[in-house]
Amino acid sequence: MLVAISMKKMKWLLAAALLCVGIGQASAEANPRYAAIVLNADSGEVLHAAQADAPRYPASLTKMMTLYLLFEAMDKGLLRLDTAMPVSAHAASMPQTNISLKKGDRLRVRDAIPALVVRSANDAAVVVAEALGGTESEFAKMMTAKAKAMKMTATTFRNASGLPNEMQRSTARDLSILALRLMQDYPDYYHYFSTASFTFRGKTYNSHNRMIKNYAGTDGMKTGYIRASGFNVATSVLRGEHRLIGVVMGGRTAQSRDAEMVALLDKSFTRAEQLAKLSPKAAKQSPASKVVVSTQTVRQVIRQAPDTRVITRPPVVPAPLPQGVPTGSLATDLGWAVQVGSFRASEQARDRASDAARRLDSIEFAQVSVNKVSISDRTLFRAQLIGLQREQAKRACERLVRQGMDCLVIKMPNS
Structure with a gap:
């Protein structure tokens, strides 16, 4: 009887895996820019992958690495929220999307972060790059080096914003690693990725990330688009005992990209539940390593050791x-x-x-x-x-x- 139950579960898992593969293959055949991955943030287990290692243009998902290096600098005490960074002519020349910075302006770190997350501002990205790297090209070398250190082996950065550059490539798998590291390494700053809007110099900007509003449990991360990449999104969702990270690249529209992400997350949550039932020991251990970040002004990060x-x-x-x-x-x-x-x-x-x-x-x-x-x-x-x-x-x-x-x-x- 126990063998029969085990075989039934194994057949279900095999069918679910084949279904996920079928979805990825169909999407890849219909859209050569398509790539996707969903992983369990607690265990690192990949729940879905389609063209996950194929080189793609990251577009504004690039700004996740720009933010990672900014958070790292803040953690080291090199910058503070009220640090005012100078705006160069190069930064001010960045095309839309931007926040209309002018040469000679100064941009505080506390304004740069939501400008990157919410507005996906290219001028703000260059300001951060020059503050940390001296020049944007030097900062891009720092970004690439950090990517390699994170085992993002297929990623090369040439700029801080994600604006078109043929040499700027990444993969869905690499970007999921980056999303996970942002949450794990800098949970105190993760709440910024759920910001719905921010106001700068009297103008209010609203987020392009509709997943936060439209898919229950979503509390980050980032969208991106250039013509060469299609519509990209990285998403983190917490439901019950499971946090999943998904990356979808190459959507033909923002709506179709989001619909694909929703479908993949739905199936992956179901699979995560099934795997947890098959491995109850792992399921019991996973909450201890979970990063839980609320989306309110006052945050509580649940990962704290009891030895205060x-x-x-x-x-x-x-x-x-x-x-x-x-x-x-x-x-x-x-x-x-x-x-x-x-x-x-x-x-x-x-x-x-x-x-x-x-x-x-x-x-x-x-x-x-x-x-x-x-x-x-x-x-x-x-x-x-x-x-x-x-x-x-x-x-x-x-x-x-x-x-x-x-x-x-x-x-x-x-x-």
């Missing part, structure tokens, strides 16, 4: 709430924190948290804490001020930002 260490000051009496804020449950909710950085050494995190504490009045925080987290293959230490009410945390972060210190307001796990 309070290092210095004892708890103090919370500051009074601002006038007009109701008392009751909110007044006793001390589950909020201000995070002021992630570091590879606990001593660095302790110093940053202590520095943040010194910049604030003692009533602005309860405890200085260093929280050890595991992200991909790295161990990081997060500097935090914990035990705050929500309004206290917001007020404290605002004061730190005014003093030039980047910070995040977060809801602590299990609070």
Whole structure:
């Protein structure tokens, strides 16, 4: 009986695999620019692949690597959210899509990030490239080197934006690796990929990524288009115990591209459930390595080790709430924190948290804490001020930002 059940499951899996292959082959025959892949973000298992290793033009999916290197620079302390980057004549000359930057302007990092994600601004991409690489061509070499280090073996970058260049190539598989690494390596910044709109110099720009609105569980990532590539999209979706990453390239229209992505994700979620039932041990282990990122202003990253260490000051009496804020449950909710950085050494995190504490009045925080987290293959230490009410945390972060210190307001796990 057990053998019969096992064989039935194996037949189902074989049929599902053949169905996915059939879809990919049909799409590839009808559209030579087509390529697609869907993988399980927790296990790395490929659930669907069609022309996944065929060279394609990445178009504005290129900007995911531009953002990766920007986040890396911020993580190293080379840039901050309020760093103002100069706009060169080369950057200002970039064609649409752009945010109409002029030579001599300065673009803050906090504006460049949504400009790249939401507007897919080519001028903003060059500003970032020149700030980090000196020139866009040098930055493209940095991008390619980083791609190789990530095992994106078929990827070559020649510019920071994805504008047409015959030598700028990647694959659906490589771009899925990049999407996964963005989430794993920089979860504190991942929320930007769900941004629906942003306003710059009085003008509001809306995202081209309709998957976020139209497909339940989608919380990122990026779209792209040039004539040579067709319509591309990288998508991350969290449903239940499974997070999937999909890449579809070469769509004839944005609508057909999105429809293809929806069909592939639907089938892949079904397959992920079936595989989890066949491997219950792996299914139980996967949530421990899951990166869960909400799409709200206040984010909670669930991947934190349980060994939070309070290092210095004892708890103090919370500051009074601002006038007009109701008392009751909110007044006793001390589950909020201000995070002021992630570091590879606990001593660095302790110093940053202590520095943040010194910049604030003692009533602005309860405890200085260093929280050890595991992200991909790295161990990081997060500097935090914990035990705050929500309004206290917001007020404290605002004061730190005014003093030039980047910070995040977060809801602590299990609070």
